[in-house]
C-alpha cells in the first residue's frame with residue numbers, strides 16, 4: 001500500500017474558501033472583510049465590527065441605529081440561564097459556565113431548529129448581546145457580589161464593564177476594552193472556528209457549533225493562553241513596588257530557566273504567523289495606555305523581560321493573548337474570566353463562519369491512515 005502523506009494538525013492545509021477574514025503572515029496583516037483590523041480598532045466600535053463580519057459591509061448610520069437597538073434589547077440575562085449558572089459550582093471554570101450557557105440558550109431559543117439565514121442572524125445577535133451578561137454575572141457571583149443589570153444608554157464595551165464592576169469605566173478603559181474585542185473577533189480557520197465549522201457541516205444548529213467552539217477555545221494552546229500568561233506573571237511574582245528594570249531582570253531569568261527546561265510558555269508562538277502576530281502592536285499600545293493609566297510600570301517590566309528573553313533564545317514572538325492578559329488584569333477582571341472575554345468577542349467571527357459554511361456546505365470528513373493491528377479474528 002502506498003504511504004499516505006499525513007498532515008498532522010492539518011498544518012499548512014488549505015481546507016476551504018472564506019470571505020470573512022484574511023490572515024497574511026507574509027505581510028503580517030489581518031483583514032476583516034477586506035478592512036485592516038488596525039483601522040477598524042482605531043476608528044470603529046465593536047458593534048460596527050460585528051455588523052461588518054455578519055453582513056460583509058460596515059453599517060450605515062440607520063443600519064447601526066437599528067442593530068444597536070436590537071443588541072441593547074437582547075442584553076438582559078434569561079432567568080433560566082441565570083438559574084442554571086447558579087446551579088453550577090464555582091469550582092467549575094468560567095469557560096464551562098459559558099459553554100453551558102450557550103447550550104441552554106440554544107435549547108430555549110424559539111428558532112432552535114430553524115437554520116435559515118434569518119434565524120441564524122437572529123441567534124448570532126442574541127448570543128452576541130447576552131454573553132457579556134453571562135460573563136459579568138459569573139465573575140460577580142464568584143466574588144459574592146449582587147448582579148448588575150445592563151444599561152441601554154451605554155455602548156457594548158462600556159456596558160460590559162458596567163455589568164462586571166458596577167461602576168462606569170472611564171473613556172480610556174472603555175476604549176482599550178473595545179480594541180481588545182475587535183482584535184479578538186475573527187481569525188480565519190483557527191481551531192475553535194474550524195471545530196464549529198465541522199459541527200455546522202453536519203447540518204447541526206448554530207448554538208451547537210458555538211458550544212463546541214467554546215470547548216475548543218478553552219485549551220491553553222488556543223484561547224486559554226490569555227489566562228496562562230497571567231499565571232506566568234503570577235509565578236514570576238507581581239510586585240507593584242518594583243521598578244520596571246528590576247521586574248524585567250526577574251522575568252528574563254524566569255524565561256531563561258523555563259526554556260532551559262524545555263517548557264512551552266503560553267502567549268508566544270503561532271501556527272500561522274512566524275514573524276509576529278499582526279494584532280500585537282495594536283493590543284500592546286492599548287496595554288501601554290492601561291499601564292500608564294493604572295500606574296503599574298512593573299508589569300511592563302515583566303512583559304518586556306519575557307518578550308526579549310524569548311526573542312533572544314528562540315526568536316519566537318508574542319501572540320495576541322500576551323498583551324491581552326495583563327490588559328484584562330489591569331482592568332480588574334479575574335484571571336479565569338479572560339478566556340470568556342475572548343468568547344464574547346469571537347462569537348461574532350464564529351457565527352459569521354458558521355453561516356458561511358452553511359451557504360456552501362460540504363460535510364467535513366477527512367481520512368485517516370490506519371496504524372493498528374492487522375486484521376485478526378475473535379478467538
Ligand SMILES: CC(=O)SCCNC(=O)CCNC(=O)[C@H](O)C(C)(C)COP(=O)(O)OP(=O)(O)OC[C@H]1O[C@@H](n2cnc3c(N)ncnc32)[C@H](O)[C@@H]1OP(=O)(O)O
Pocket residue numbers: 009220221222223225263264265266267268269270271272316319320321
Ligand atoms: C489567540 C490564539 O489562540 S494564539 C495561540 C495561543 N497559544 C499559545 O500561546 C500557546 C503557546 N504556543 C504554542 O504552543 C505554539 O506556538 C502554537 C500551538 C500556538 C503553534 O504551534 P505550532 O505551529 O504547532 O508549532 P510548534 O508547537 O510545533 O512549535 C515549533 C517550535 O517552536 C517551539 N515553540 C513554539 N511555541 C513555543 C512557546 N510558546 N514556548 C516555547 N517554545 C515554543 C516549539 O517547542 C517547537 O520547537 P522545536 O521545533 O524545537 O520542537
Ligand SMILES: O=C([O-])CC(=O)C(=O)O
Pocket residue numbers: 184186187189190191222270271272319320
Ligand atoms: O489563528 C489561530 O490559530 C489562533 C488565533 O490567533 C486566533 O484564533 O485568534
